Amino acid sequence: MxxxxxxxxxxxxxxxxxxxxxxxxxxxxxxxxxxxxxxxxxxxxxxxxxxxxxxxxxxxxxxxxxxxxxxxxxxxxxxxxxxxxxxxxxxxxxNHMGENLLAPTLLAFGTEAQKARFLPPIARGEELWCQGYSEPGAGSDLAALRTRAVRDEETGDWLITGQKVWTSLAHEADWIFVLARTDPDSRRHHGISFLLVPMDQPGVEVRPIVQLTGTSEFNEVFFDRARAKAEHVVGRPGEGWRVAMGLLAFERGVSTLAQQIGFAQELRTVVDTARENGAIRDPILRDRLLQSWIDLKLLRCNALRTLGSADPGAPSVAKLLWATWHQRLGILAMDVGGAASTLAAAEPYELTAAQRLFLFTKADTIYGGSNEVQRNIIAERVLGLPREPRGDAT
The missing domain is CATH 1.10.540.10 (Acyl-CoA dehydrogenase/oxidase, N-terminal domain)
Structure with missing residues (x-):
């Protein structure tokens, strides 16, 4: 573009x-x-x-x-x-999950009743959403999910049992969109449904996960016959995989360009630190700083090139590029700080911006689909290379 x-x-x-x-x-x-x-x-x-x-x-x-x-x-x-x-x-x-993930998914796959019910409260900033995809045994291999939903014979609603993990801001969310297996005889991508589930109900428990940074943005979410209304299935029951993949394609859109502005601000802070403490006089560090600046410009060019593209590999390429770049920036920030960057700023565990960047970016190449999975998607679905051998799913 x-x-x-x-x-x-x-x-x-x-x-x-x-x-x-x-x-x-x-x-x-x-x-x-x-x-x-x-x-x-x-x-x-x-x-x-x-x-x-x-x-x-x-x-x-x-x-x-x-x-x-x-x-x-x-x-x-x-x-x-x-x-x-x-x-x-x-x-x-x-409410990134509501505005940038769920909303475009409803516009593409939802019924008119679903759009009328859920889009206006998101637009008003009133209802917050989280994403129920990853599970302890089904993160990057999402098709291995084990969360199940069965019909309530009296009401036609879905009763959900299972566990999700790494659920961002689940402790704040009003709703969660959940992938669950609704056909007990199905395997892998088949028999999965995309359900809209209220968080404030019996049968939903949220447990925070303490991260390397000492904070808890992510959570585990447990479902014990939690209820989703019959009319709150997006797409047809059993065809949730198609809806879920459509949602992931929306994730790498305009927000990627805004994300890069934030990256540029972080890089600027690292460069300022290098100037202040003299690290910029080190030719190796100076070269790494320059390379980070060049690579960030290339990230923007790629994002503009693929914006609005129907290329099935574009989302995976974007995730692979920015996650790797950002993780390297975290390492560079610590190297620029030198030995002092390994010391806590204050008791008991106050992190500097560079330390938090370093620790948090360790997850960049894992969440949202690991680098290994992104490479497999590009190789198999875009380049047409042979599938990587996989064991039987359990």
């Missing part, structure tokens, strides 16, 4: 900048720069209120139809908003 900004697009940019300037003040000022990767635990209450403020300004679901609260914005204007949002260091969004 060749992004060319018209005069009208630049007027829109000015509108975005002005609104962010005026609203990132008062109660929201302390949330500026918080809630990013590794900091999802920060200022959650204020960020929930910020979500509602965004809804009041009609900045959620920019490209959605107006009937559901959107502005029907072009792809270019979505890019503009994402970039300006990141440049303003506006708070990390608490």
């Amino acid at each position: 060749d992004v060319r900004y018209s005069a009208e697009d630049e007027e829109f940019r000015a509108e975005v900048r002005a609104w962010l300037h005026d609203n990132l003040a008062g109660e929201f000022a302390e949330a500026v720069g918080t809630g990013g990767p590794g900091g999802e635990h920060e200022n959650v209450g204020i960020r929930r209120a910020w979500e509602r403020r965004l809804g009041e300004g009609r900045w959620i679901g920019l490209d959605w139809p107006a009937a559901y609260g959107g502005r029907e914005a072009t792809l270019v204007r979505q890019v503009v908003f994402g970039e300006e949002y990141a440049r303003a260091q506006a708070p990390g969004r608490v």
Whole structure:
């Protein structure tokens, strides 16, 4: 995609900048720069209120139809908003899963009743969502999931039993979209359904997972005959895999470009540190800093090239590239800091920004599909290479 900004697009940019300037003040000022990767635990209450403020300004679901609260914005204007949002260091969004994953999935696969029920509350910033995909034995190999759902013969609803893991902000979410096996005789990709499940009900338990950073953005979620209404199956029962793969394709869209603005800010901080402590005089470190800057520019070029593309390999390539780059930046940040970067900033366990970046980015090449799985997808589904030998699924 060749992004060319018209005069009208630049007027829109000015509108975005002005609104962010005026609203990132008062109660929201302390949330500026918080809630990013590794900091999802920060200022959650204020960020929930910020979500509602965004809804009041009609900045959620920019490209959605107006009937559901959107502005029907072009792809270019979505890019503009994402970039300006990141440049303003506006708070990390608490409803990425609802706006950027579930909503486009409902627009593509949902019924009119589902769209009318779930999209407006997301647009208003009122209902938060989390994602129920990964399980202890089915992370990158999602088709091995064991969570099951059976019909309630009296109501026709689905009763869900099983466990999900690495569920971001599940302790804050109002709803979760869940992949569950609804055909007990099925295997692998078949017989799976995509269910919309309220979190506040008997049979749903959330347990936080303490990470290397000492925080708990991720959770385990346990289901013990938790209920999903019959009309809250997206797509037909048993065809959830198609819906789930459609959702994953939406994940690597405009938000990737905004993410790269945040990456650039992190890189700038590392470069500033290198200048302050003299590490930039080391020719090897200086070369690594320059290479990081070049590679980030290439990430942007690739994101623009594939934006809106139907290339089935584009999402995997994007995830593989940014995850590897970001993880290397975390290592570089520690190397620039030298021996002092290994010391805690304060008791009992206060991390510096560089330390948190280093620790959190260890997960980048695992969550959202590991690097190994992304390479297999590219090799098998795009390049047509022979499938990697796999044992029988249990």
